[in-house]
Amino acid sequence: MNISNMPVILATAVITYLTRYTGLSLGKREPPPFIRNFLSYIPIAAFAALVAPDVVQGGDEMFPRLLGAGIAALIAYRVGKLWVCIAVGMKVYWLLRALSF
């Protein structure tokens, strides 16, 4: 066992915590318009960035993921319930995967 791992692990925990706390710690103040607009687009930008690389993949995974996400997107628009969207998306994904293997 490497005894020197422990300080590094604790230091990574501190750094991770600081990244989480920084944004919250700035207090309430009125930011300039550009910054306020920037902040208001963070949800859309971050969500899209979290989705795209996990959906658009090559090889065997390409079709099941694209179609699963596509049908889930339709459900999200029609039904609007998050868990229905997830359940249907997973079902389609698993079905297509099972067919292609």
Add this chain to the structure above:
Amino acid sequence: MTGSKSNIFLTFDRAEFRRGAVAVLPLWMGAFPFAVAYAIVARAKGLSALETILMSLTVSAGAAQLAIVDLVGDNTGAAAILGTVLLLNLRHVLYGLSLNEVLPARTEPPRPVLAHVISDESYGFTIRDYLDGRGSPAFLFGSGVSIFPSFYLATALGTVIGQIIPDSERLGLDFVFPLSFLALLLPLLRKRTDFLVGVVAALIALGLSRVTSGGLTILGSTIGAATLGAALRLRQETAR
């Protein structure tokens, strides 16, 4: 809010806490195999059982943890490890800034406690809840804490009996994450600029994900696309 109050350690709205905790329940399915995979890699890279579990308890950020154990296993210097962790987790600063806009000046639980539970998931569900006209600090707390039992248990399981559990990639459970964020994203797309920002973020993310890891991909594409959105909005407003 009508929820009862707990006064033992922390004061917060229990009904809102429950609502947040329930909202992210579907993601347990994805977090569990992810934490198992992390624990298996950590043990394979030479971390002790205690170190493996301690990191899940203190760091509680799956993707960063995978990167850390990888570097530790390759005997990378401490400075390089800490620098990598900082970059991988910088997106939390954006989440914190975004949440700070909607959270009240005083929160229950207080901000230093809320900070520890910020993750892709808790941020996503909470900011959507606020944008839908609800949202509360206790909802954020609940949505963040909700994942922890599953995450800890999976780490412990992966540490002890890791090899027996089937590979999560073969089961495809990780697909629950993009599906969730897709469902969070779509109702937010109302104006043309919204669509543009989303498409640009997705394209940047696709490019970046080929050359770098998840945390940096999200950081880079979010900053890039949100800057574009802010610039476009500013132009629209000044043109009026």
